[in-house]
Amino acid sequence: MSKVLIMSDSHGLTDDINRIRERHVNEVDGMIHCGDSELDNDSDALYGFHVVAGNCDFDPAFKNEIVFNMNDRRFLVTHGHLHNVKTTLMSLYDRAEQLGAAIVCYGHTHAAGTERIKDCIFINPGSVRLPRGRKEKTYAIASWSDSHTFTVDYFTTNGESVEELSFQTTFE
Numbered sequence: 001m002s003k004v005l006i007m008s009d010s011h012g013l014t015d016d017i018n019r020i021r022e023r024h025v026n027e028v029d030g031m032i033h034c035g036d037s038e039l040d041n042d043s044d045a046l047y048g049f050h051v052v053a054g055n056c057d058f059d060p061a062f063k064n065e066i067v068f069n070m071n072d073r074r075f076l077v078t079h080g081h082l083h084n085v086k087t088t089l090m091s092l093y094d095r096a097e098q099l100g101a102a103i104v105c106y107g108h109t110h111a112a113g114t115e116r117i118k119d120c121i122f123i124n125p126g127s128v129r130l131p132r133g134r135k136e137k138t139y140a141i142a143s144w145s146d147s148h149t150f151t152v153d154y155f156t157t158n159g160e161s162v163e164e165l166s167f168q169t170t171f172e
């Protein structure tokens with residue numbers, strides 16, 4: 001089983017980032033922050049995370065997007081503000097297709113949710129500071145296995161499961 005922790009839009013909250021990382025660091029294969037951390041790239045709170053720049057991040061060391069492979073899955077991570085994600089995911093889908101990414105992690109909208117478009121899964125972990133569309137401050141953990149099952153589970157910043165946001169699909 002492979003697992004990755006995904007969070008976004010923490011807007012300066014280092015304590016929450018640290019608490020979430022410590023809660024899961026021994027059970028995940030990787031960690032992603034989808035931008036708007038409002039921290040510097042060398043911040044201790046972001047240690048161990050794949051991090052991208054959000055519209056509220058100003059450290060030039062952050063990239064607008066990163067692409068990497070993790071245990072047979074290709075990820076595209078971006079904040080989303082440069083792809084108009086508040087309106088549509090089609091620009092982001094086109095970018096994922098160009099890069100051959102099967103999993104897209106993004107933020108910006110502060111609205112937690114997972115969606116599949118064709119063979120691409122879009123994960124927005126919500127916000128650990130200013131959620132929209134629900135009261136819970138959230139992050140996500142995506143997991144997949146050799147059986148081709150892909151699952152995204154959502155949690156509050158206190159570690160409580162948010163069952164109604166859970167998502168599961170299969171890959172060929």
